[in-house]
Amino acid sequence: MESVKEKLLNSSSSVDQTLDVLLKLDERPERRIIEAMRYSCLGGGKRIRPFLILESSSLFGVDAQAALRVAAAIEMVHCYSLIHDDLPAMDNDDLRRGKATCHKQFDEATAILAGDALLTKAFEVLSETITDASGEVRSELVLALARAAGHKGMVGGQMIDLLSESQPLELEEISYLQRLKTGALIECAVESGAILGRAPEFEKRKLGAYAFEVGLAFQITDDLLDVEGEEAQVGKKTGKDKDAGKATFVSILGAEKARNQALFHCQKAIEELEVFGDRASILRDLAKFIVTRSS
Amino acid sequence: MESVKEKLLNSSSSVDQTLDVLLKLDERPERRIIEAMRYSCLGGGKRIRPFLILESSSLFGVDAQAALRVAAAIEMVHCYSLIHDDLPAMDNDDLRRGKATCHKQFDEATAILAGDALLTKAFEVLSETITDASGEVRSELVLALARAAGHKGMVGGQMIDLLSESQPLELEEISYLQRLKTGALIECAVESGAILGRAPEFEKRKLGAYAFEVGLAFQITDDLLDVEGEEAQVGKKTGKDKDAGKATFVSILGAEKARNQALFHCQKAIEELEVFGDRASILRDLAKFIVTRSS
Numbered sequence: 001m002e003s004v005k006e007k008l009l010n011s012s013s014s015v016d017q018t019l020d021v022l023l024k025l026d027e028r029p030e031r032r033i034i035e036a037m038r039y040s041c042l043g044g045g046k047r048i049r050p051f052l053i054l055e056s057s058s059l060f061g062v063d064a065q066a067a068l069r070v071a072a073a074i075e076m077v078h079c080y081s082l083i084h085d086d087l088p089a090m091d092n093d094d095l096r097r098g099k100a101t102c103h104k105q106f107d108e109a110t111a112i113l114a115g116d117a118l119l120t121k122a123f124e125v126l127s128e129t130i131t132d133a134s135g136e137v138r139s140e141l142v143l144a145l146a147r148a149a150g151h152k153g154m155v156g157g158q159m160i161d162l163l164s165e166s167q168p169l170e171l172e173e174i175s176y177l178q179r180l181k182t183g184a185l186i187e188c189a190v191e192s193g194a195i196l197g198r199a200p201e202f203e204k205r206k207l208g209a210y211a212f213e214v215g216l217a218f219q220i221t222d223d224l225l226d227v228e229g230e231e232a233q234v235g236k237k238t239g240k241d242k243d244a245g246k247a248t249f250v251s252i253l254g255a256e257k258a259r260n261q262a263l264f265h266c267q268k269a270i271e272e273l274e275v276f277g278d279r280a281s282i283l284r285d286l287a288k289f290i291v292t293r294s295s
Numbered sequence: 296m297e298s299v300k301e302k303l304l305n306s307s308s309s310v311d312q313t314l315d316v317l318l319k320l321d322e323r324p325e326r327r328i329i330e331a332m333r334y335s336c337l338g339g340g341k342r343i344r345p346f347l348i349l350e351s352s353s354l355f356g357v358d359a360q361a362a363l364r365v366a367a368a369i370e371m372v373h374c375y376s377l378i379h380d381d382l383p384a385m386d387n388d389d390l391r392r393g394k395a396t397c398h399k400q401f402d403e404a405t406a407i408l409a410g411d412a413l414l415t416k417a418f419e420v421l422s423e424t425i426t427d428a429s430g431e432v433r434s435e436l437v438l439a440l441a442r443a444a445g446h447k448g449m450v451g452g453q454m455i456d457l458l459s460e461s462q463p464l465e466l467e468e469i470s471y472l473q474r475l476k477t478g479a480l481i482e483c484a485v486e487s488g489a490i491l492g493r494a495p496e497f498e499k500r501k502l503g504a505y506a507f508e509v510g511l512a513f514q515i516t517d518d519l520l521d522v523e524g525e526e527a528q529v530g531k532k533t534g535k536d537k538d539a540g541k542a543t544f545v546s547i548l549g550a551e552k553a554r555n556q557a558l559f560h561c562q563k564a565i566e567e568l569e570v571f572g573d574r575a576s577i578l579r580d581l582a583k584f585i586v587t588r589s590s
Contacts, residue, residue: 029471030451032458037446084411089403108384109457112407116379117446119411123418124441127434135431139422142437146419151332151412156325162404163327176324 004285011054011071012047014064018072022125036106036114037121041079044097048218048290050075052189053196055283056207059276060197069131070141070192073122077149078185080118083111085158091240119149132196140195148188157181161246168247175216178249182222183215190214206272210283213269218290220262223248224255225295262291299580306349306366307342309359313367317420331401331409332416336374339392343513343585345370347484348491350578351502354571355492364426365436365487368417372444373480375413378406380453386535414444427491435490443483452476456541463542470511473544477517478510485509501567505578508564513585515557518543519550520590557586 023038025031050071057067086093086101087108094104103111125131126141147153157180160173169177190211194204226241227250241248250258269287273280318333320326345366352362381388381396382403389399398406420426421436442448452475455468464472485506489499521536522545536543545553564582568575 028447028451029458029468030446030454030475033446033451033454080411084407087404087407089407109382110454112379112382112384113446113450113454113457115411116375116414117450119414120441120445120450123437124445127437127441129434135429135434137430139424139430139433139437142418142422142434146415146422150415150419151325151328151408152323155408155412155415156323156328159325159328159405159408162408163324173324180325 004282004289007282008047008051008286008289011051012045014054014068015047015050015071015075016042018068019075022069022072022121032106032110033113033117036102036110037118039105040083040096040102040114041076041118044099045075045079046293046295047075048286049078049185049189051286052186052211052214052283053193055286056190056193057196059193059203059207059279059283060199062193062196066131066196067193069125069128070196071189073125073141074145074185074189074192076118076122076125077145077154080115080122081149081154081158081185083115083118087111090158090162091244093240137195137198141192144188144191144195148184153180153184153188154182157184164246165244168245170247171249171252174247174249174252178219179212179215182219183212186215186218187211203275206275210269210272210287213265213272214287214290217262217265217269217287220249220258220265221291221293223250224258224262225293226250227255266291299577299584302577303342303346303581303584306346307340309363310342310345310366310370311337313363314370317364317367317416327401327405328408328412331397331405332413334400335378335391335397335409336371336413339394340370340374341588341590342370343581344373344480344484346581347481347506347509347578348488350581351485351488352491354488354498354502354574354578355494357488357491361426361491362488364420364423365491366484368420368436369440369480369484369487371413371417371420372440372449375410375417376444376449376453376480378410378413382406385453385457386539388535432490432493436487439483439486439490443479448475448479448483449477452479459541460539463540465542466544466547469542469544469547473514474507474510477514478507481510481513482506498570501570505564505567505582508560508567509582509585512557512560512564512582515544515553515560516586516588518545519553519557520588521545522550561586 019041023034023041025034053071053074054067082096083102085091086096087103093101102114123142127138132138157177160177161181187208190207194207266287270284273283314336318329318336320329348366348369349362377391378397380386381391382398388396397409418437422433427433452472455472456476482503485502489502561582565579568578
């Protein structure tokens, strides 16, 4: 397990380097927006989505530079969603990844624009010819990300999450919400690796099933950390769901059943990888890491 | 000139039909977000950007259905930018296109998410195979839109615009701001028509030059309408620039010089179209319409 942590750290620093190049500071009048984009993107986060792309694409021998660009693009989308979710009109958070949220560090208008710009930049990166020589592949990457991030994916999930504050959800509704809010982008990360790798349909489906299980395991663990984690360790405010009166996997199932559920999804994720044999050992370890992490 | 107005109205209704299909309401739990997207996209606006795509692509005999999809995508990006610009943290506007702004009609959180979702949906529409059979073309459309809408384009322009409230700009800086804030998307609209039409490089450049001039003429006229227009006619709050202490083409040049400048850019735009002969007569008329419109 130690090795996955190390590998995450290593890939995280490669992703940072790629983001640093893609979000280059210059002296234009609009410099402030790049500062805000960099502030929220660089030097923080577990970088689990980028890692999923790097590892799923490496199953098919994809060039690491191309995979890193796609990884950076998906991380931009993840970071944009955090910036907007943290806004006063949404979750109204002051702390993210152990530092001030974007609108606290800059201001609300800049934070809204920085989020918009990161989302847009992600599609720019994917569609540049240097990402992949095939226009079909680039276009497929764009489509997968747009579907995962849009109103039938991540943004739709955030909409339901906001609505759930006035009307607590049932277990099935929470599963649906989480599939959209966090699952879709996690699934997109794994799928993007397979797209870059021109994976056969059968293997794409297996990776998709893995990503689905990992997404659920990830979210249940997040709910557990919100209840049981220390703020300093988790790097963001904890106890938020309870304060907001939101139903979660933990509030409905209780901590013990939720933990078992997370382990169950972790196990199912691992089983989906059988077809890849030893090549997928890091993806297996990652599934285990996701349910045992402390932040 | 009457005929351009009629043509704008006709194409506007085709664009509305396309948007209506692309933003289909359903009974999912996240339904509210689609309602907000539709509220801000359907049934309003001059639809000048979509018209530019339809007309520039028709120079090259592009299928109208494909052009309408691209037109709808760019209109989604325009509408998202209006939703976010109207937010309390930005321009804090209550009125848009003659009705309540999105955050007034729904709420701030929903408006932020509806903007995010429209931006994302635009890239989904462009990258779907039905838009164009060639992955290269779809990818090129995505790249053009992402560059035009991102931090070096529209969003960057909005950033400068916000910063200019504390430090009024010089004429040259205003030109730069407007090129980013409104020019980039107008240029992208014309360019997208050329991309769909596989236009030769020389004709692409001519259309690009036309779009650049039209963008400036459009913005100067907008500034004039902000000073001289009636709120009910213009469909949004007027006198905003002065109230915000912003320098504009009009505040620096005075109304008469600004009007002459708009006519000058209109004339230059028309000259750029010479290579297309009579085929471009509607684009010529559009340039004239843009500087004589009253809303």
